[in-house]
Amino acid sequence: MRLSPDDRPSRFRNAPAQPEPSRQLRNPPKRGNKRSGGGGGGKRRGGHRRRSFLGGLFYWTMVLGLWCVIGLGGLIAYHASQLPPIDQLTVPKRPPNIAILAADGSLLANRGETGGRTVTIGEIPPYLPRAFVAIEDRRFYEHFGIDPIGITRALVTNLRGRGVAQGGSTLTQQLAKNLFLTQERTAARKIQEAILALWLERTYTKDQILELYLNRVYFGSGAYGVEAAAQRYFNKSARSVTIAEAAMLAGLVQAPSRLAPNRNPEAAEKRAQLVIAAMADQGFITQAAAKTALTAPAEVPERVGAGSVNYAADYVMDVLDDFIGAVDGDVTVLTTIDSKLQASAETILVDALSAQGAKLNASQGAVVSLAPDGAIRALIGGRDYTKSQFNRATAARRQPGSSFKPLVYLTAMEKGLTPDTIRDDAPVSIKGWEPENYSRNYRGPVTLATAMQHSLNTVAARLIQEVTPKEVVRTAQRLGISSALQPNLSLALGTSEVTPLEMTAAYATFANGGQSVLPYVIREVRQTTGKVVYARKATSLGQVIQPQYLAMMDTMFTGVMNGGTGSKFNIPGWQVGGKSGTTQDYGDAWFVGFTAKLVTAVWVGNDDNSKMKRVTGSGLPGEIWGKYMKAAHAGAQPIPLPGGFWQGAPRPLDLGAPVAEARQPEAPPPTSDRAWVPPAPQEKNFFERLFGG
Structure with a gap:
């Protein structure tokens, strides 16, 4: 039964009548029938569905x-909370640098964590900072610390290359990392880096940021900052680098180890070419300048020598604290080192050991050269600083052998003896101690001048017995030897250990008119502002050798050089004094000598105290001393020794029993002053004498 519209349920009562399905199928609308409303209605319902999907x-x-924004904001807020409060954030101080200069103002070395001093944008050529901008951050002056365009460009390049070919970090971000963060590659660090970059851009100008960057970035080989890098790779200040050198430095920061020009010059040059091209492309240099830089690439000078200036620099650092205390900022230390003498001493020492060291089993050496007032002109602490940083010139205590004898003779002169005093060169036995001459031969009665000239051990032994070991110790201390000396009889033959610096200082007293000497290496210390924080004032520690005794000693010293163990090393035209020294079993060999211009000590030996093969003070050390001193005095006007010479004044009474005076004919100069020296017996104390201990 079909219901009428009024008989339908109420929910259908007002609904429009729907055609029966069967009727729709029997009479389908024709295509193109304008009256067909079904098709039009269907299109309207489809558009509605599409609009709903898009919406x-x-x-x-x-x-x-x-x-995502909320999450990113939370992430940023979290990592920002791990940083110090922005209002308390400050750029950390750069570790101070100590620039150590030679007496002529040339740089000897840098000390400190950075390897070079701070430079300002204004004192370096404009193309140097621009080189970094060109290759590292071409939009540096346009972005706000983060460069979205640069990041996008880096992402696209890296995706195309299927690797990491470019980084998106700006110079500001790199600075933020260097100042505040670690080098780890994490998302957390990158977020903090971006936050800090924004703070830097808000706090500093672009030039200030660039200046901070140039002074903090790492260039490899321990060089932090562009000044340290220029000194390290080109031996010059950043103020003097060329465009080609600037490009090489700028290219280096991408990978300091891989692109170091002293290790991989080809890779460094290829990278520098990219920098030069970028500088020209961005208008930082002209095309002509770029062409010149490409045709004349930067060259890294070959480092020659054994790095001996570092021994001097280390000594400067050892004593610097005594003058200025803790270093709070960059300072410049002007020293007394003569760079030419330093280089000469190094070359002569190294060449001599290279030529003869293996044959003679002599592996190490040291040279100390002072002006007569104590200013250190050259200081070589070893054969090769790169292999051993131990400073043998200042820290190694070694037996001086017969080079110590002049202090015994000086004590004897001050007790009333003279160079003409006669003593017997004959076998001697003192409480069981029986020192012998090197030749095992004896001359009989000789003057003290002859005994010192030929380094006769028996006479030195008799003298120390006369004047007592304690008096000799006092004399040595008065002349500047601070090492502990054993007051026994064998001290006469140099069995107590001293440093080369001490021996040189003691001999300087004979060269300067008898004044006490305290070796010094620092003349002045300045801050980068120009403020002088220390300046050495000329001081005198007073006369420690009276003129008459000084004249006697200088007469005896020159006798050694004119007819004794130092005769092969004399300097024509100059008054020269000196003394060689060799210890028992050839463990140490010395030559110490002076003119009115320079006082120099040379030591040769082995760190493990092993025996050398018959190396004496008048052998290898004397040869080194002679070559160095002749080179140092070349072209200089001779200066007489200030102490003058003893003219054979009436002799005071001799100590001890009188000995018949007789002068022996001069013998050929001995080839060595070495002697076989049995250990000297120690003096027994009261209880030992009483109980026989």
Whole structure:
């Protein structure tokens, strides 16, 4: 039964009548029938569905984007909370640098964690900072610390290359990392880096940021900052680098180890070419300048020598604290070192050991050269600083052998003896101690001048017995030897250990008119502002050798050089004094000598105290001393020794029993002053004498 419209349920009562399905199928609308409303109605319902889909997509995209923003904001807030409060954030101080200069103002070395001093933008050529901008951050002057364009460009390049070919970090971000963060590659560090970059851009000008960057970035080989890098790779200041050198430095920061020009010059040059091209492309240099830089690439000078200036620099650092205390900022230390003498001493020492060291089993050496007032002109602490940083010139205590004898003779002169005093060169036994001459031959009665000239051990032994070991110790201390000396009889033959610096200082007293000497290496210390924080004032520690005794000693010293163990090393035209020294079993060999211009000590030996092969003070050390001193005095006007010479004044009474005076004919100069020296017996104390201990 068919219901009428009024008989339908109420929910259908007002609904429009629907055609029966069967009727729709029997009479389908024809295509193209303008009256067909079904097709039109269908299109309207499809468009509605499409609009709903797009609207939903937009809606959910907005929701997702909002949550991403919230999440990113939370992430940023979290990592920002791990940083110090922005209002308390400050750029950490750069570790201070100590620039150590030679007496002529040339740089000897840098000390400190950075390897070079701070430079300002204004004192370096404009193309140097621009080289870094060109290759590291071409939009540096346009972005706000983070460069979205640069990041996008880096991402695209890296995706195309299927690797990491470019980085998106700006110079400001790199600076933030260097100042505040570690080098780890994490998302957390990158977020903090971006936050800090924004703070830097808000706090500093672009030039200030660039200046901070140039002074903090790492260039490899321990060089932090562009000044340290220029000194390290080109032996010059950043103020003097060329465009080609600037490009090489700028290219280096991408990978300091791989692109170091002293290790991989080809890779460094290829990278520098990219920098030069970028500088020209961005208008930082002209095309002509770029062409010149490409045709004349930077060259890294070969480092020659054994790095001996570092021994001098280390000694400067050892004593610097005594003058200025803790270093709070960059300082410049002007020293007394003569760079030419330093280089000469190094070359002569190294060449001599290279030529003869293996044959003679002599592996090490040291040279100390002072002006007569104590200013250190050259200081070589070893054969090769790169292999051993132990400073043998200042820290190694070694037996001086017969080079110590002049202090015994000086004590005897001050007790009333003279160079003409006669003593017997004959076998001697003192409480069981029986020192012998090197030749095992004896001359009989000789003057003290002859005994010192030929380094006769028996006479030195008799003298120390006369004047007592304690008096000799006092004399040595008065002349500047601070090492502990054993007051026994064998002290006469140099069995107590001293440093080469001490021996040189003691001999300086004989060269300067008898004044006490305290070796010094620092003349002045300045801050980068120009403020002088220390300046050495000329001081005198007083007369420690009276003129008459000084004249006697200088007469005896020159006798050694004119007819004794130092005769092969004399300097024509100059008054020269000196003394060789060799210890028992050839463990140490010395030559110490002076003119009115320079006082120099040379030591040769082995760190493990092993025996050398018959190396004496008048052998290898004397040869080194002679070559160095002749080179140092070349072209200089001879200066007489200030102490003058003893003219054979009436002799005071001799100590001890009188000995018949007789002068022996001069013998050929001995080839060595070494002697076989049995250990000297120690004096027994009261209880030992009483109980026989």
